[in-house]
Amino acid sequence: MADSIIKRCAGIGLRMTDQRKVIAMVLDQSDDHPDAEELFARATIHDPKISLATVYRTVKTFEERGILEKVEFGDGRARYEAAGRAHHDHLIDENSGEVIEFYDPDIEALQEKIAAKLGYRLTGHRMELIGVKLTSD
Structure with a gap:
C-alpha cells in the first residue's frame, strides 16, 4: 500500500483536521504497531495541543472507515x-513485546492444505507466533 494515510482519507472524502493530519503522519512514519498512548506521545511532539481523546477518536474513525486495522497481541x-x-503474519517477542512482521509461502500453503483436508476454503486468517529470542552465547 503506497498511498499515505492522508491520501487514503482524502480519497474517501474524510475531513482532515490539522490534528488528524498529524496523527496520520505519525502513523505513516511508524514502523511498528503503536497503540493510542504511543500515538499520543509521538503526535504531541508535533502538536502539543492534541489530546489523548482526540487520538482515540481519530483511530476509531480511521478504523471504521477502513484506513486502519486494529490488532491485538494478547497484551x-x-x-x-x-x-x-x-x-x-506476526511474531511477538514475549520479553520485549517487539512485533516482527513476516510472510512465508510455505506456511501459507500448509494452511490452505489443512483447511482443504478439513473440507474448507480459507477466506482469511491471522497468525501470531509468540516466542523468546535465542541468545548466541
Missing part, C-alpha cells in the same frame, strides 16, 4: 497498522 493493548497492506 491488553489495541495496536494499529494501515489497512489493506499485503498479507503478513
